[in-house]
Amino acid sequence: MNARKKQPNDPHAIRIRLREQMVDISERRARIDHQIGHREEALAADFSEQAIELENSETMYALDDQLRNEAREIQAALARLDLGTYGLCEACGAGIDERRLAALPAIRFCVRCATKAERS
Numbered sequence: 001m002n003a004r005k006k007q008p009n010d011p012h013a014i015r016i017r018l019r020e021q022m023v024d025i026s027e028r029r030a031r032i033d034h035q036i037g038h039r040e041e042a043l044a045a046d047f048s049e050q051a052i053e054l055e056n057s058e059t060m061y062a063l064d065d066q067l068r069n070e071a072r073e074i075q076a077a078l079a080r081l082d083l084g085t086y087g088l089c090e091a092c093g094a095g096i097d098e099r100r101l102a103a104l105p106a107i108r109f110c111v112r113c114a115t116k117a118e119r120s
């Protein structure tokens with residue numbers, strides 16, 4: 001057994017966590033795809049129901065978009081792990097706060113740059 005103490009920024013642990021998130025996202029997307037397919041099939045003959053179903057599938061598509069973005073961020077984080085730039089802010093190059101990384105493992109920017117980007 002490996003008795004090495006786990007560091008908060010252990011690349012191996014981060015990789016596992018990112019992969020788990022990826023699987024989770026894939027599963028959620030598969031469910032959404034299924035629901036979207038289902039709705040389009042069943043697009044009701046009833047007029048008022050149609051409106052509701054269209055609105056629902058728009059929400060589904062928006063959710064699917066969001067998950068696709070999250071998947072892209074995770075892929076990018078995995079690539080940064082390979083490159084050895086994981087945990088460094090993409091804007092200023094400073095190390096990202098460990099607690100921030102622990103909460104958001106795929107985050108690209110440090111707090112300062114993220115705040116700056118939000119304001120502009």
Ligand SMILES: [Zn+2]
Binds near residue numbers: 092094110111112
């Ligand atoms: Zn920064």
